[in-house]
Amino acid sequence: MVEAVETMDGWYSLHDLRSIDWNAWKLATEEERKQAIDSLHKLLDKWEAVEEAKDGSQVLYKVLGQKADLMFMFLRPTMDELSEMETELSKSKMGEFLLPAHSYVSVVELSKYRESKDGIDPETLPETQARLKPILPKWEYICFYPMDRRRQGDENWYTLEKNVRAKMLYEHSKTGRKYAGKVKQIITGSIGLDDWEWGVTLFAHEPLEFKKIVYEMRFDEVSSKYGEFGEFFVGNHLPKEHLRTYLSI
Numbered sequence: 001m002v003e004a005v006e007t008m009d010g011w012y013s014l015h016d017l018r019s020i021d022w023n024a025w026k027l028a029t030e031e032e033r034k035q036a037i038d039s040l041h042k043l044l045d046k047w048e049a050v051e052e053a054k055d056g057s058q059v060l061y062k063v064l065g066q067k068a069d070l071m072f073m074f075l076r077p078t079m080d081e082l083s084e085m086e087t088e089l090s091k092s093k094m095g096e097f098l099l100p101a102h103s104y105v106s107v108v109e110l111s112k113y114r115e116s117k118d119g120i121d122p123e124t125l126p127e128t129q130a131r132l133k134p135i136l137p138k139w140e141y142i143c144f145y146p147m148d149r150r151r152q153g154d155e156n157w158y159t160l161e162k163n164v165r166a167k168m169l170y171e172h173s174k175t176g177r178k179y180a181g182k183v184k185q186i187i188t189g190s191i192g193l194d195d196w197e198w199g200v201t202l203f204a205h206e207p208l209e210f211k212k213i214v215y216e217m218r219f220d221e222v223s224s225k226y227g228e229f230g231e232f233f234v235g236n237h238l239p240k241e242h243l244r245t246y247l248s249i
């Protein structure tokens with residue numbers, strides 16, 4: 001049957017990308033810069049406590065290239081909390097030196113393509129809950145891009161039978177599993193929330209793994225026939241302890 005698959009939805013996600021106004025930063029006094037860095041530290045400490053309580057998660061990366069300077073990925077149970085985080089960052093002293101660069105709104109998503117075993121609803125399993133409310137890895141590199149499933153002529157994902165889609169995603173997962181320990185993926189759904197249908201966030205210890213997995217997946221039918229991709233953002237992890245050095249001039 002051509003029918004929607006049921007999704008399991010977890011924490012809401014905001015990718016919040018900012019550029020640093022380096023000219024304003026250089027013109028600021030030493031004291032102003034110190035206040036700005038302290039204000040960001042304070043926010044990061046506050047958000048870290050939320051993560052320790054397992055009520056959300058976040059990461060901060062330095063974006064490589066001219067698309068932005070910083071990428072925050074925030075996960076929270078509600079959109080209201082995400083909105084608060086975005087606003088408190090803008091209102092902080094550091095916010096005076098940040099320019100909006102890009103953003104993406106979505107929700108952590110898993111789908112129920114596989115039949116449930118023994119009649120157990122997979123959503124009730126602790127391992128599913130852990131994947132829906134993930135503590136984001138603080139691995140060295142991040143890669144984020146949005147994607148769609150194609151709807152064009154004979155290549156229309158949305159007119160395929162559910163079991164055909166399930167089979168293709170199963171093949172996709174086999175490719176993915178080859179990268180266990182090398183690439184960690186967080187798939188977020190954004191139909192009705194942002195401009196693309198899914199957000200793909202990948203973490204790796206070695207950036208070449210992004211190129212390898214994305215290239216290999218291009219040959220899986222689900223991507224070769226039915227994948228459309230947006231802009232890519234890659235970055236290096238920025239731990240709180242490195243913030244002062246990164247911003248020192």
Ligand code: VOV
Nearest residue numbers: 110111169173176177179183185187198200214217218223
């Ligand atoms: C890093 C490895 C990896 C692994 C193990 C993996 C596994 C799986 C499984 C088992 C499933 C299906 C069930 C579910 O959990 O939803 C998916 C689902 C999905 N994936 Fe995936 N994926 C990976 C990685 C991985 C990558 C690198 C990409 C980008 C694709 C590319 O060409 O650039 C991707 C995309 C997606 C998407 C957009 C969906 C949702 C599709 C939909 O139509 O519903 N994914 N994925």
